């Protein structure tokens with residue numbers, strides 16, 4: 001996939017993750033991670049189903065202990081998107097996760113332990129055709145065990161991250177295991193972008209992009225958009241996860257908005273609304289939030305609205321003019337508004353009916 005604003009995508013090897021592929025010519029996919037207790041089957045499955053409705057394509061769950069690992073098969077059977085087991089510290093959990101049928105394992109080389117333990121994980125994954133993501137985080141580098149407060153420049157941090165990722169890749173490839181995805185994440189844009197750019201120049205392994213611990217919804221989305229966007233605009237990146245201290249469904253939406261704004265994926269409509277001003281006598285914010293909630297929590301509605309431009313404007317002074325380029329929309333008056341289709345003023349409707357009218361129009365479109 002491509003658009004004028006980013007370089008030719010970097011050529012990467014294709015890695016199969018359940019029914020999805022990462023890398024090769026696959027579109028950049030969207031991932032999220034559950035914040036439920038993996039031992040709680042109902043809560044985890046409910047959340048994953050919500051994520052599926054929001055458009056999540058690959059979902060990861062934390063596997064902190066054997067009880068969580070033993071629940072993975074049941075979770076997997078209850079969902080329809082690929083399931084990734086996130087393992088730290090204990091290689092035995094990774095082996096059990098593979099036995100339970102997960103579609104990918106994520107390990108952190110900084111804390112999985114000795115090479116022979118990694119070897120056991122690789123053996124299990126190879127036998128089951130399950131790929132491994134080597135997830136390198138700046139805050140848990142192996143080198144930090146010897147030097148807890150290194151005086152590294154951001155470039156030196158990035159080089160160390162790449163070195164540890166490539167060391168781990170070599171361990172896997174020596175075992176003739178090539179179904180590898182790598183992530184290099186820091187909690188700032190500079191190191192994240194540098195590390196991924198350096199790695200991309202050295203390997204054809206697909207990259208999972210993200211800025212780790214990015215923060216609250218607004219701050220985290222801005223940081224992630226810049227970090228992930230800078231890399232994608234250079235053609236680097238095969239799958240993304242936006243880390244936010246937020247409902248994971250919002251992480252999915254944020255990820256798609258980044259991809260949509262770069263022309264890499266479609267996701268729901270282009271919803272245009274005015275910022276409102278002293279002329280406005282309707283509640284544009286409430287209408288937009290209700291519309292977003294309805295569209296993005298309903299897979300059918302989201303898919304039907306793809307490619308549509310819908311405008312919600314606060315007044316009739318500028319509204320109709322600004323809504324002209326939309327497929328349809330509404331421009332406010334006092335408690336009512338003018339319904340506009342392809343620039344033509346069609347009818348007047350009450351403010352309380354705006355959301356339902358937009359939803360009806362989406363359902364009847366195409």
Ligand code: SF4
Pocket residue numbers: 274275276277278279280313314315316317318319322
């Ligand atoms: S459309 Fe009307 S209410 Fe909205 S910002 Fe413009 S002038 Fe103000």
